[in-house]
Amino acid sequence: xxxxxxxxxxxxxxxxxxxxxxxxxxxxxxxxxxxxxxxxxxxxxxxxxxxxxxxxxxxxxxxxxxxxxxxxxxxxxxxxxxxxxxxxxxxxxxxxxxxxxxxxxxxxxxxxxxxxxxxxxxxxxxxxxxxxxxxxxxxxxxxxxxxxxxxxxxxxxxxxxxxxxxxxxxxxxxxxxxxxxxxxxxxxxxxxxxxxxxxxxxxxxxxxxxxxxxxxxxxxxxxxxxxxxxxxxxxxxxxxxxxxxxxxxxxxxxxxxxxxxxxxxxxxxxxxxxxxxxxxxxxxxxxxxxxxxxxxxxxxxxxxxxxxxxxxxxxxxxxxxxxxxxxxxxxxxxxxxxxxxxxxxxxxxxxxxxxxxxxxxxxxxxxxxxxxxxxxxxxxxxxxxxxxx
Amino acid sequence: xxxxxxxxxxxxxxxxxxxxxxxxxxxxxxxxxxxxxxxxxxxxxxxxxxxxxxxxxxxxxxxxxxxxxxxxxxxxxxxxxxxxxxxxxxxxxxxxxxxxxxxxxxxxxxxxxxxxxxxxxxxxxxxxxxxxxxxxxxxxxxxxxxxxxxxxxxxxxxxxxxxxxxxxxxxxxxxxxxxxxxxxxxxxxxxxxxxxxxxxxxxxxxxxxxxxx
Numbered sequence: 001x002x003x004x005x006x007x008x009x010x011x012x013x014x015x016x017x018x019x020x021x022x023x024x025x026x027x028x029x030x031x032x033x034x035x036x037x038x039x040x041x042x043x044x045x046x047x048x049x050x051x052x053x054x055x056x057x058x059x060x061x062x063x064x065x066x067x068x069x070x071x072x073x074x075x076x077x078x079x080x081x082x083x084x085x086x087x088x089x090x091x092x093x094x095x096x097x098x099x100x101x102x103x104x105x106x107x108x109x110x111x112x113x114x115x116x117x118x119x120x121x122x123x124x125x126x127x128x129x130x131x132x133x134x135x136x137x138x139x140x141x142x143x144x145x146x147x148x149x150x151x152x153x154x155x156x157x158x159x160x161x162x163x164x165x166x167x168x169x170x171x172x173x174x175x176x177x178x179x180x181x182x183x184x185x186x187x188x189x190x191x192x193x194x195x196x197x198x199x200x201x202x203x204x205x206x207x208x209x210x211x212x213x214x215x216x217x218x219x220x221x222x223x224x225x226x227x228x229x230x231x232x233x234x235x236x237x238x239x240x241x242x243x244x245x246x247x248x249x250x251x252x253x254x255x256x257x258x259x260x261x262x263x264x265x266x267x268x269x270x271x272x273x274x275x276x277x278x279x280x281x282x283x284x285x286x287x288x289x290x291x292x293x294x295x296x297x298x299x300x301x302x303x304x305x306x307x308x309x310x311x312x313x314x315x316x317x318x319x320x321x322x323x324x325x326x327x328x329x330x331x332x333x334x335x336x337x338x339x340x341x342x343x344x345x346x347x348x349x350x351x352x353x354x355x356x357x358x359x360x361x362x363x364x365x366x367x368x369x370x371x372x373x374x375x376x377x378x379x380x381x382x383x384x385x386x387x388x389x
Numbered sequence: 390x391x392x393x394x395x396x397x398x399x400x401x402x403x404x405x406x407x408x409x410x411x412x413x414x415x416x417x418x419x420x421x422x423x424x425x426x427x428x429x430x431x432x433x434x435x436x437x438x439x440x441x442x443x444x445x446x447x448x449x450x451x452x453x454x455x456x457x458x459x460x461x462x463x464x465x466x467x468x469x470x471x472x473x474x475x476x477x478x479x480x481x482x483x484x485x486x487x488x489x490x491x492x493x494x495x496x497x498x499x500x501x502x503x504x505x506x507x508x509x510x511x512x513x514x515x516x517x518x519x520x521x522x523x524x525x526x527x528x529x530x531x532x533x534x535x536x537x538x539x540x541x542x543x544x545x546x547x548x549x550x551x552x553x554x555x556x557x558x559x560x561x562x563x564x565x566x567x568x569x570x571x572x573x574x575x576x577x578x579x580x581x582x583x584x585x586x587x588x589x590x591x592x593x594x595x596x597x598x599x600x601x602x
Contacts, residue, residue: 117453160581191474191580193591220584258581278581283454284472285578 010112010120016324021316022123028151029125029310030105036144038103038127043084045107049074054298055083058266065109065120077109081126082307083295089130090299098131098303119313126289126309130296133304135240138273138291139247141306145287146256148308149277152315156280158256159287160219161244162263164270166228166237167215173208184212188262191216208232219260228261244273269295275308281318286311325351329375332356332364337379344377344384353377365389392583393436394590397447397456399465403571404441406481407460413600414593436586445469448574457579457587463569464548468509474580476591477573480598486512486566487549491537492559496544506536507546516546516566534558 007013014022030040046067052059057080064076078084081104089100105125112118127144129137142159149157167188171181187196196216203209211232218224218231222245228238241259248257263274270290277287289308296303331353333341345353356364361378368376368389376387398407398421408418420430421439430439442450444465450456452471459473462482466475486509490496496503504525507513517524529536536542538558548569549555549562573594580587 116449156582158581191476191575193476194478195475219581260581278578280582283452283576283578 008120009115010118012119017322020322020324021319022312024322025152025310025312025316025319026105026123026125028153029148029312030103032144032147032151033103033125033127036101036127036140038101041085041088041102041104042106043078043081043088043104045078045109046075047078047084049076051087052076052079052083055086055295056269056298057083058269059110063110063112065111078106079110080108081106081124081309082128082292085128086130086292086296086305087299089128089303089305090296090301094301099137100130101127102130103127123312124309125312126307128305128307130305130307131303132306133293135244135247137304137306138244139251141289141308142244142248142257142273142275143251143253145275145277145289145308146253148310149279149287149315150256152310153319154279154315155318157277158258159275159277160258160260160263161241162260162274163237163241164264164267164272164274164290165240166232166235166261167264167267169235169237170208170212170215170232174203174206174212185264185267188212188216189264191262193217215264216262218262219258221258222254224259224261241273272306277308277310279315279318282314284314286314286318325349327352327354327371327373329353329377330356330364330368330371330373331377331379332358332361333378334380340379340384341377344379361387392586393431393438394458394579394583394586395438395440395456396458396460397440397442397450398460399444399447399462399571400441403444403460403462403482406571407479410479410481410594410597414597416593437590448473451574451576454576454578457576457583458590459574460571461574463567463572464509464512466572466574467515467567467569468511470511472577474575474577475572476575477594477598479571479573479594480601482569482571484548484550484569486516486546486569487562488516488544488546488564488566489549489555489560489562490544492561494543496563503543504541505544505546506533506542508533509546512566513546534560 052064059079064079067075067077069075085102085104093100107121107123109120110122112120129141146159176184184199187199193216197213200209200213214231218228225238225242245257248254269292271293272291274290276285279286287308287310291306293304296305329348329352331341331344341355345355356367358364358367364376374389376389378385378387398404408421412418416432417434418432420432424430428440440456444461447459447461448465448469448471451459451473502523502525504527505513506527506529508529510526510528513526527542533545533547534554536545537560546566552562555562575587
């Protein structure tokens with residue numbers, strides 16, 4: 001029988017600096033989350049498929065990795081963390097007063113097409129603010145999203161705000177059938193400028209038409225909001241975004257904020273403000289979030305909620321590469337001198353000094369030579385001395 | 390404008406027409422016309438660097454963000470899919486996907502499971518899925534017209550321009566599957582990070598395309 005010893009497509013081993021780079025981002029993010037009062041929760045790697053099917057999230061069945069369950073029920077590897085956390089908030093934490101601030105640092109699993117270089121295992125750090133509606137909750141989460149990218153050390157980044165209500169209102173004015181609205185939504189999401197204009201040709205002259213035709217172009221700085229108002233008239237969604245911007249600017253976050261009113265992904269899942277974070281050097285958004293007021297209720301406790309998740313590896317790849325420490329010293333010790341030897345290792349910077357497992361000094365010197373280390377520290381009955389190789 | 394954008398252009402016929410469009414829009418494309426041994430062509434009067442690639446690779450480069458923009462046929466987009474912004478229909482490279490059968494055969498007039506050969510199995514699958522029909526799809530790499538002639542398949546889904554090749558082989562197109570033309574695509578993050586630069590290039594192309602119609 002031929003055994004397979006390589007890793008499956010979309011998974012891989014990570015060595016040394018890559019682990020450190022990931023850990024560094026996780027450590028910075030989770031420190032920020034704890035500082036802001038969020039408590040860590042961890043949910044199972046596998047859950048019943050039903051959970052995600054009920055949540056109305058946009059992750060398709062094809063993207064979920066299925067696993068067997070001894071009960072015969074259909075399970076998947078967790079494709080996102082918000083749904084399980086909404087479940088926890090509605091069940092295990094039912095008796096706890098709202099709002100609850102929860103954070104997670106765990107991997108989500110997605111089945112991707114073969115050979116496209118993406119990973120099946122995506123470590124994410126994120127927060128959920130459950131049981132809080134309104135502006136203050138949105139402000140807190142957006143500011144925390146900006147601080148999250150900032151504390152990771154991202155050189156050039158911004159967070160882009162949109163609002164699920166803007167598209168809904170315009171589409172509603174046009175009175176489209178469901179599949180028509182979905183076709184239009186896909187054109188707007190894909191920034192398919194020309195095809196969108198073609199789609200809207202039959203509705204020309206309709207008051208919502210001009211704004212919809214421009215919707216995929218309505219992204220950029222704060223001037224976008226004024227543009228939107230010129231096109232669509234006053235709308236609660238744009239007024240709200242504008243008031244968020246004022247407060248965030250006053251708090252010093254203005255320079256990091258952009259808008260994209262054509263951000264119309266998962267329109268049935270998000271209920272209010274939505275946002276994404278972009279970092280220079282990453283080919284796609286590295287942070288995404290928004291307000292999802294209906295999800296927790298699905299699991300039995302009505303609670304408005306908002307939150308976001310950061311793709312840890314995507315952020316880590318944009319940061320300067322870490323250089324693993326170089327081994328400088330090998331410690332050789334005679335029986336009875338373990339304590340002194342360990343003390344010597346512990347007093348050096350991490351990774352620069354290690355014990356030799358060899359019995360004789362000669363083998364330890366050979367080991368040092370093999371590893372390219374010039375200095376061997378010896379502990380024996382004569383005390384401590386250094387041998388240069 | 391500070392950032393130089395990178396664009397991947399599909400080699401072959403689309404390349405010639407892309408260069409024509411860019412030149413009409415005021416971009417000096419001499420380095421693309423005289424490539425020599427270079428692989429990256431830096432335009433002298435516009436902050437744009439071009440690389441030439443096979444169609445599916447254009448999508449790959451844009452999706453991963455190593456190129457900010459790409460020019461690729463809708464045929465490849467439909468077959469390969471992916472996540473990017475498809476901002477403009479460039480109007481050239483026009484043709485269509487069609488379902489073609491042997492002259493005189495009645496493709497829909499039977500309950501038997503039909504076999505369809507194509508270089509584009511995804512396009513074929515989604516076309517028949519929308520119709521709610523089960524068909525057996527066979528992927529062919531070369532001349533798809535051979536499949537019905539050799540009785541491997543009842544029909545083919547392929548790109549048709551004039552229909553001359555089909556006719557010469559005794560095949561007739563019976564239904565349009567989708568129209569095809571060249572598209573300008575943009576990486577989702579680049580669109581946000583280099584908005585002004587990309588908007589300028591799009592506006593130049595749009596302006597030129599409007600003149601043409």
